[in-house]
Amino acid sequence: MQRNSETPPQVPFADIARNLKPYAERLHRVACEIIDRGSFIGGAPVKSFEENLAAWLGLSAVCGVGCATSGLTITMKALGIGSGDQVITTANSAMPTPESISLTGAEVVFCDIEGGGFYNIDPTEIEAKISSRTKALLPVHLYGHPCNLERIRKIAQRHGLHLIEDCAQAQGARYRGRYVGTFGEAGVFSFFPSKNLGGFGDGGAVASADRELIAKVRRIANHGRGSHKYLHEVVGTNSRLDTLQAAMLDLLLPDLDAMNAARRRAAARYRERLAGIDDIVLPGEAEHCEPVYHVYVVVVPDREALIEFLGRRGIATGIHYPRALNLQPAYACLEQGEGAFPKAEYACRHMLSLPMFPTIGNDEIDRVCEAVSEFFK
Numbered sequence: 001m002q003r004n005s006e007t008p009p010q011v012p013f014a015d016i017a018r019n020l021k022p023y024a025e026r027l028h029r030v031a032c033e034i035i036d037r038g039s040f041i042g043g044a045p046v047k048s049f050e051e052n053l054a055a056w057l058g059l060s061a062v063c064g065v066g067c068a069t070s071g072l073t074i075t076m077k078a079l080g081i082g083s084g085d086q087v088i089t090t091a092n093s094a095m096p097t098p099e100s101i102s103l104t105g106a107e108v109v110f111c112d113i114e115g116g117g118f119y120n121i122d123p124t125e126i127e128a129k130i131s132s133r134t135k136a137l138l139p140v141h142l143y144g145h146p147c148n149l150e151r152i153r154k155i156a157q158r159h160g161l162h163l164i165e166d167c168a169q170a171q172g173a174r175y176r177g178r179y180v181g182t183f184g185e186a187g188v189f190s191f192f193p194s195k196n197l198g199g200f201g202d203g204g205a206v207a208s209a210d211r212e213l214i215a216k217v218r219r220i221a222n223h224g225r226g227s228h229k230y231l232h233e234v235v236g237t238n239s240r241l242d243t244l245q246a247a248m249l250d251l252l253l254p255d256l257d258a259m260n261a262a263r264r265r266a267a268a269r270y271r272e273r274l275a276g277i278d279d280i281v282l283p284g285e286a287e288h289c290e291p292v293y294h295v296y297v298v299v300v301p302d303r304e305a306l307i308e309f310l311g312r313r314g315i316a317t318g319i320h321y322p323r324a325l326n327l328q329p330a331y332a333c334l335e336q337g338e339g340a341f342p343k344a345e346y347a348c349r350h351m352l353s354l355p356m357f358p359t360i361g362n363d364e365i366d367r368v369c370e371a372v373s374e375f376f377k
């Protein structure tokens with residue numbers, strides 16, 4: 001688009017460079033130190049970040065991994081999940097969630113979502129899907145909103161199932177005042193650059209109160225190595241958090257709560273300004289939950305028209321996600337076509353994500369809200 005003095009600046013969907021600006025000098029210094037040292041795998045920076053993340057979560061152990069996708073797969077493998085087993089998860093998530101299950105050899109069992117401004121797995125559906133082959137529950141705190149952990153945990157306990165939390169989009173979200181990722185046997189985090197604690201490439205972590213589980217995860221993530229470099233106790237993989245990533249993430253971690261608070265303030269401003277519009281479903285905040293708005297998702301009758309309308313006014317939007325997972329070609333084998341998960345499918349057809357990032361300005365939010373209001377007039 002041609003810009004002239006009358007064209008207002010674009011409102012980006014997210015602006016990672018802007019978020020990182022206050023840290024740039026320190027990040028450059030840390031990166032240069034690592035480069036000068038010439039040591040890029042493991043070492044003190046990884047250990048420091050793992051310890052700091054564990055302390056921040058109030059858990060005993062953390063293992064840095066290459067990304068959350070492999071972190072989830074490795075955690076399930078460490079828990080003995082594999083071929084012949086079933087793992088229950090949501091039909092509304094990013095592809096990595098079910099993919100991580102499939103990569104263990106286990107079967108994915110999808111559930112519908114709650115609906116009505118709540119996009120997480122419906123606990124009632126979980127109960128109905130449990131079979132003799134179910135080994136684990138993999139709820140996702142999608143968009144930064146905690147799942148109903150109380151109900152899900154009770155179901156896991158009642159049926160003797162493993163509980164692994166997919167916290168890729170929700171680092172720092174709280175349920176009953178406690179961080180997500182501390183309720184199950186393991187919490188898995190992503191440091192993909194756009195995440196709430198975003199890194200500088202791919203990265204992730206597995207956290208647990210169970211040191212033995214983390215020791216198993218660490219072994220699998222490092223080619224099955226035990227105490228000796230050339231002694232491989234199990235067949236593992238290569239999924240380590242880079243030294244450079246760990247050192248730079250360590251610098252951002254102390255500010256994560258403040259960054260999340262800024263996201264929550266932005267969400268509150270959206271709510272205040274959009275609340276009067278009948279045709280828009282705003283994201284809810286369930287009881288006991290403190291979401292961290294990884295993205296700000298609204299549901300509208302005609303998504304494509306709104307996206308186009310906002311786009312013409314220089315406002316960027318996203319869709320998270322345009323297709324329920326049961327409708328992905330990769331899961332056609334499950335034979336759960338259109339209509340199998342009505343609430344997830346409806347949300348996927350009608351949702352869009354408005355600009356959301358910690359450094360978004362009030363003027364930018366107001367511009368988005370004015371444009372949305374104008375659209376619905």
Ligand SMILES: Cc1ncc(COP(=O)(O)O)c(C=O)c1O
Pocket residue numbers: 066067068069070093094096097140142166168169189190191192202203204
């Ligand atoms: C809900 C969810 N789970 C898992 C992942 C996988 O994270 P990573 O990119 O670190 O593998 C993502 C990332 O998109 C995600 O959004």
